Amino acid sequence: MSANSTKTVLVAGGAGYIGSHTVVLLLEAGYNVVVADNLCNSSEESLRRVRVLTGCAPERLVFHNVDLCDAAALGKVLEACPQFHSCIHFAGLKFMIEEILKDFVKSDKGKDWAIDCLRYFNPTGAHSSGDIGEDPNGIPNNLMPYVAQVAVGKRECLTVFGDKYDTKDGTGVRDYIHVVDLASGHLKALDFLEKKGCGWYTHNLGTGTGYSVLEMVEAMKKASGKDIPYKVGPPRVGDLACVYADPAKAAEDLGWKAQFGLDEMMRDMWAWQSKNPNGFSA
Missing domain, CATH: 3.40.50.720 (NAD(P)-binding Rossmann-like Domain)
Structure with a gap:
């Protein structure tokens, strides 16, 4: 130890x-x-x-x-x-906590604090054992838990919100990161703060690579061997075509870089979902 x-x-x-x-x-x-x-x-x-x-x-x-x-x-x-x-x-609430902590670290009581705000980009995957993973309450709000639930038979069909974006296949592109990579970023941040000392810092924890909705669906089909039916619905108000991280600062300051790719994300997510089709309530 x-x-x-x-x-x-x-x-x-x-x-x-x-x-x-x-x-x-x-x-x-x-x-x-x-x-x-x-x-x-x-x-x-x-x-x-x-x-x-x-x-x-x-x-x-x-x-x-x-x-x-x-x-x-x-x-x-x-x-x-x-x-x-x-x-x-x-x-x-991420934004509100960030604003509060920014003000706090400038105050007399916060001047001796070291704070790192880690900005996340679409975590997915699970522990490789399949024993812990994402178990959202009710209907999932995020793409990949919904896709996994369709693959395991818990949901009938995925709705893809928009297919006319200016992307390779018309569907929205996002930066997905393995949850274990995201978790490791927190340990790197603790080490960084201990060495760096008091102050306010921010880092993006993402891969810097974007995948479209349909690419994610295909990746889950490959990992699970299951068909994933989907239908195209209208785009959601406010959704952008493409969002991904620039993780260069995390690499420079924290010595952190995502280690797992899309195949590993889907492999581990399917291990979790297939082993626990009803989540932790199974």
Whole structure:
């Protein structure tokens, strides 16, 4: 076990999709982890599986079912473990948290803080074991969970919103990143902040490569061996034709670069979905 075993990280929203994969890597790196999550869009079962995957001692992963908006309840969590090395926050509105933290780090109370805002680009995939993955409540809002649910037979058909964009096949292009790559970016950020010191920093965590909706559908068909029927619907208001990251700053500052490609994303996502067709409630 590394020297990080003496350091404890508070992970807000750590029972969720990205959070649970990050907790796995934190534990494997030797950190102790305290998860605070009200389970409004996640499951405590994910943490039970994390314990099995990592073989960690019970005291190294502690869970508190708490709403971060409940100041009294959160205060008890902080009192129970007052020596946090750092905090990773998955449990809020991204833009608003960024604006709050920008102001905070400029204040007298925040001047001794080191904060890194990690900007995500369409996480997909799952842990290679297939034991933890994305389990959205109700009808998925994101493309790939919906595609995977069609592949496993849980949904009848995918709706593709628009096929007349200025892209190679007319469908929208986005930057998809394997969730384990995204999780590893958080550990790299912790190392960076420890070395860099106080201040405000931002980094894009993406691959820099865009894939269209139909390319993602074909990739899942290849991984699953299943047909994925789809129909074309009207484009959604506000959707752009093409959005992808420039991850150069993350490579330069953090020494981080995505390691997994599209085939690995789909392979691991299908391992999760086929093994858990009803998610954590199975």
